[in-house]
Amino acid sequence: MSMTLDTNKKIGIFLVCAIILAVLPFAVGSVLGNAWVRIIDFALLYVMLALGLNIVVGFAGLLDLGFIAFYAVGAYAYALLSSPHFSIHLPFYITIPLGALFAAFFGVLLGTPVLRLKGDYLAIVTLGFGEIIRIFMNNLNAPVNITNGPQGINLIDPIKVGGVSLGSTIEFAGLSFRSVYLYYYLFLVLTVGVVIMASRLQHSRIGRAWVALREDDIAAAAMGINIRNIKLLAFGLGALSGGVAGGLFSSFQGFVSPESFGLLESIMILAMIVLGGMGHIPGVILGAVMLTIVPEVLRSVIGPLQMNTLGRMVIDPENARMLLFGLALVVMMLVRPEGMWPSKRRKAEFRHAKENAAQKG
Amino acid sequence: MSLLQVKNLQVSYGGIQAVKGIDFSIGKGELVTLIGANGAGKTTTLRTLVGMVKRSGGSIEFDGKETAGIPSHAFVRHGLAMVPEGRGIFGKLTVEENLLMGAYVRDDKAQILVEMERIYQLFPRLKERQRQLAGTLSGGEQQMVAMGRAMLSKPKLLLLDEPSMGLAPIIVQKIFEIIQMVAAEGVTMLLVEQNARLALEVSQRGYVMESGRITMEGEAKTLLDDERVRNAYLGD
Numbered sequence A: 001m002s003m004t005l006d007t008n009k010k011i012g013i014f015l016v017c018a019i020i021l022a023v024l025p026f027a028v029g030s031v032l033g034n035a036w037v038r039i040i041d042f043a044l045l046y047v048m049l050a051l052g053l054n055i056v057v058g059f060a061g062l063l064d065l066g067f068i069a070f071y072a073v074g075a076y077a078y079a080l081l082s083s084p085h086f087s088i089h090l091p092f093y094i095t096i097p098l099g100a101l102f103a104a105f106f107g108v109l110l111g112t113p114v115l116r117l118k119g120d121y122l123a124i125v126t127l128g129f130g131e132i133i134r135i136f137m138n139n140l141n142a143p144v145n146i147t148n149g150p151q152g153i154n155l156i157d158p159i160k161v162g163g164v165s166l167g168s169t170i171e172f173a174g175l176s177f178r179s180v181y182l183y184y185y186l187f188l189v190l191t192v193g194v195v196i197m198a199s200r201l202q203h204s205r206i207g208r209a210w211v212a213l214r215e216d217d218i219a220a221a222a223m224g225i226n227i228r229n230i231k232l233l234a235f236g237l238g239a240l241s242g243g244v245a246g247g248l249f250s251s252f253q254g255f256v257s258p259e260s261f262g263l264l265e266s267i268m269i270l271a272m273i274v275l276g277g278m279g280h281i282p283g284v285i286l287g288a289v290m291l292t293i294v295p296e297v298l299r300s301v302i303g304p305l306q307m308n309t310l311g312r313m314v315i316d317p318e319n320a321r322m323l324l325f326g327l328a329l330v331v332m333m334l335v336r337p338e339g340m341w342p343s344k345r346r347k348a349e350f351r352h353a354k355e356n357a358a359q360k361g
Numbered sequence B: 001m002s003l004l005q006v007k008n009l010q011v012s013y014g015g016i017q018a019v020k021g022i023d024f025s026i027g028k029g030e031l032v033t034l035i036g037a038n039g040a041g042k043t044t045t046l047r048t049l050v051g052m053v054k055r056s057g058g059s060i061e062f063d064g065k066e067t068a069g070i071p072s073h074a075f076v077r078h079g080l081a082m083v084p085e086g087r088g089i090f091g092k093l094t095v096e097e098n099l100l101m102g103a104y105v106r107d108d109k110a111q112i113l114v115e116m117e118r119i120y121q122l123f124p125r126l127k128e129r130q131r132q133l134a135g136t137l138s139g140g141e142q143q144m145v146a147m148g149r150a151m152l153s154k155p156k157l158l159l160l161d162e163p164s165m166g167l168a169p170i171i172v173q174k175i176f177e178i179i180q181m182v183a184a185e186g187v188t189m190l191l192v193e194q195n196a197r198l199a200l201e202v203s204q205r206g207y208v209m210e211s212g213r214i215t216m217e218g219e220a221k222t223l224l225d226d227e228r229v230r231n232a233y234l235g236d
Helices: A002-032 A034-059 A068-081 A092-111 A119-139 A179-202 A205-215 A217-222 A227-253 A263-276 A281-309 A317-335 A344-360 B042-049 B095-102 B109-122 B124-128 B139-151 B169-184 B196-202 B220-225 B227-233
Strands: A170-172 A175-177 B004-013 B016-026 B031-036 B057-062 B080-083 B157-161 B188-193 B205-210 B213-219
Touching (some): A068 A092, A068 A227, A068 A263, B016 B057, B080 B139, B109 B124, B124 B139, B139 B169, B188 B196
Parallel strands (some): B031 B188
Antiparallel strands (some): B205 B213
């Protein structure tokens, strides 16, 4: 009896979520304007990125500070294969999977030399890797022009589904679907795909092996876990979702340049995971959405607020935004180090650590 | 024919020879102990058996086959499981998940569940705590998890590295009871211990190791009565 009630409740929650997500762009678009629909599109891209990085950092416990490199690889793969730059115009169902595979390949490529590194050392090498990719993108315009250097690649094809370009406005059933709306639905479908992949992984034998590896690699090997393969799998699968998000970004923006793939972006994605709740999929989604939307809210509030109250700009809005953001991070780490919405396991870990510290103190 | 046959095993760390050519064997169904002081080379020997440390010479035959070249993570698949020093429990996994890790290399799901029930029968405490994080268990309960987990890999030979290390005497007593329970299940074991008295009391045969060499071997009872063993290891 209680079982059926429970399932009914679950189906109810699922339906409500589905309806909200389905009408979200129209609601947001009509109340706040289409610029905010665009921001929601970006939030979905960041959810995909954060979930990808979460596989590496949250599940397998490998601190990666260069994750944006895989986003860059996916984005450039799409840009080079679907733009006037090389006059190649492949359809998205080839370029996006190709970009994702390419990113996964780079993930394994990064993973191989860092297999023996842990903690800080691993973080430094991955950080370097991220920068190397960005610098490559920046300089591969000579002697042979591959990436068009700092100018980036322009006029990238929008995604076309069955002859319909997502870059245009479509009239359907009396509603007008703008490009940002169309991309919203595409991103939503793929985000759901990434969520399903991540949650299936987490509760699988592989997911348990990652937890084991995070905790005690000697004991993990004694269980018969092939440490090398399981680490490379984490890097590869994480990079795969990064690559998908990159390809989508490329088509959505219509333009890529190395500037979009700096260190700060990597740190931002890591912050989404840490703030949301490392290793916990709902928490990571929450973190990604919050960290995409809150800065935009601040951007639209800080400037006018200063003008209205002080009559002039005292702090540049961009600086104020970073200041507030930094402050929020520090407060969060003091008050709730396990994140906004941590998993039960992680909550228990933090409680345990605190108790141990109290006993020792 | 013995299950494990080690001949002239040598292991060096850098220039220092930790194991200087030892011979021993374990028959099917036996509980054999390897005792000796700290630094005698016991743990090194054990780690060499599962490929975690490279040997510099000698042969190890397990189940009739030479083990050289098998990577350390593949030993479980061959039926050689180890409970590492300090138990190697995954504190952030639940008891149940820990046990499932033992069956990591197996894919006969239905059979795994049957055997898991058997482990719970053997250690009812674990059944009570199956959803609890293993890190919150007591030392004795953690040893039960470690033993149960190792048994779920269906080992032909189970290696135990210093199961009593760092534990209170009352828990040590409990742990040796657990070892005897597992032995009664018909699991072949090699027990490496510093607590010589308890180790010899539960074992059938024993080897005494001193600075990289095996200096004595025989029936556990005989060793317990041996003058030299009593003086050096039993504190009589």
